[in-house]
Amino acid sequence: IGKNSARIEIRFPDSTANPYLAFVSLLMAGLDGIKNKTIPVGPMDENLFDLTLDEIREKGIEQLPHTLRGSLEALIRHNSYLKPVMSDIFIDDYQHLKFETQVWPVEARPTAYEFKTCYSC
Known part of the structure; x- marks a missing residue:
């Protein structure tokens, strides 16, 4: 991935979610982040599932x-x-x-x- 490019991962919710409401909510959250110039957490080169809760917090990753x-x-x-x-x-x-x-x-x-x-x- 180049310096000016990015890969964004979206994990779609489970199959019980209304796909229309889920997609528009994801889209609006992304647009809100662009509008408000939200700075995302930097790239992760490690498996997040191997990290402890304290390590996740130290990296500034918020849990859903x-x-x-x-x-x-x-x-x-x-x-x-x-x-x-x-x-x-x-x-x-x-x-x-x-x-x-x-x-x-x-x-x-x-x-x-x-x-x-x-x-x-």
């Missing part, structure tokens, strides 16, 4: 949310880049729908681990 709840909370905090293509009503209704149908019902029930360690003594 690990849960749907975390993703929705991040959407609530940081959604201004989506405003050109999604209304406030859509974003608000979308996150409410996801909380009501996918987050709260799951969190209201014990996990398999909780059941095994607490209920099946």
